[in-house]
Amino acid sequence: MPRGKVLLHPAAKPLVFVLALLPFAWLFYGAATNNLGANPAEHLERSLGDWTLRFLCITLAVTPLRVITGTPTLARFRRMLGLFVYFYAALHFLSYSWFDMGFDVADIAKDIAKRPFILVGFSAFLLLTPLAATSFNRAVRALGARRWQALHRLVYVIAGLALLHFYWMRAGKHNFAEVAVYAVIVAALLGWRAAQALKKKRASVNMTRTAPAVGAGPSRS
Numbered sequence: 001m002p003r004g005k006v007l008l009h010p011a012a013k014p015l016v017f018v019l020a021l022l023p024f025a026w027l028f029y030g031a032a033t034n035n036l037g038a039n040p041a042e043h044l045e046r047s048l049g050d051w052t053l054r055f056l057c058i059t060l061a062v063t064p065l066r067v068i069t070g071t072p073t074l075a076r077f078r079r080m081l082g083l084f085v086y087f088y089a090a091l092h093f094l095s096y097s098w099f100d101m102g103f104d105v106a107d108i109a110k111d112i113a114k115r116p117f118i119l120v121g122f123s124a125f126l127l128l129t130p131l132a133a134t135s136f137n138r139a140v141r142a143l144g145a146r147r148w149q150a151l152h153r154l155v156y157v158i159a160g161l162a163l164l165h166f167y168w169m170r171a172g173k174h175n176f177a178e179v180a181v182y183a184v185i186v187a188a189l190l191g192w193r194a195a196q197a198l199k200k201k202r203a204s205v206n207m208t209r210t211a212p213a214v215g216a217g218p219s220r221s
């Protein structure tokens with residue numbers, strides 16, 4: 001069977017969907033059965049932040065994995081995984097708005113302006129919104145492929161902001177071990193993309209160098 005053909009199976013997408021929902025289901029079950037430890041609100045809020053970052057890394061890993069393993073069918077899952085980043089980010093924001101701020105919009109606005117790590121997380125969430133909103137085929141057609149691609153490059157900025165948000169949050173506790181792990185993963189994924197872009201640029205420069213100049217035919221004199 002050719003590589004990745006199993007990913008075309010009609011059950012593959014529903015399976016990935018269910019797997020991506022498992023962390024949410026697990027947290028929901030923990031909350032419903034009062035099994036989230038001494039501070040359930042904090043546990044929920046932090047776990048949702050963790051899962052947002054994990055899905056961001058998983059989504060960024062799809063293209064490198066597709067190219068390195070030669071499995072084009074992996075691309076089928078990228079949009080769904082990207083939407084799960086937004087799903088977990090929205091729940092993380094919702095849990096913060098509820099448990100920390102009691103849904104007081106004025107307090108939320110003040111907190112965003114006052115605490116840099118909240119501002120950075122909020123900026124990442126805001127930037128994710130247009131990406132989620134334009135992840136559908138109709139939006140791709142309306143924007144045109146070039147503009148859509150340019151917009152979706154924002155994901156690199158989002159990854160940087162997410163790491164900064166996490167780093168800043170942990171800085172108060174001088175606890176950087178997990179932040180370092182995510183930083184290495186994000187750096188490797190973005191580094192791979194930068195290397196690919198450089199390779200493409202070099203190839204196109206070489207093409208223009210080796211292509212015969214226009215009108216450079218045999219001399220008539």
Ligand code: HEM
Nearest residue numbers: 042046049050052053089093096121122124125162166169
């Ligand atoms: C792409 C967007 C975001 C990502 C990837 C993200 C990720 C994270 C991560 C990984 C943590 C640390 C969890 C841990 O300690 O294990 C965290 C904590 C936190 N985030 Fe976010 N976050 C995002 C957006 C936001 C937004 C929009 C807000 C609120 C405006 C926010 C508020 C918080 C707060 C308050 C904490 C600390 C919770 C605590 O101390 O108990 N985050 N976030």
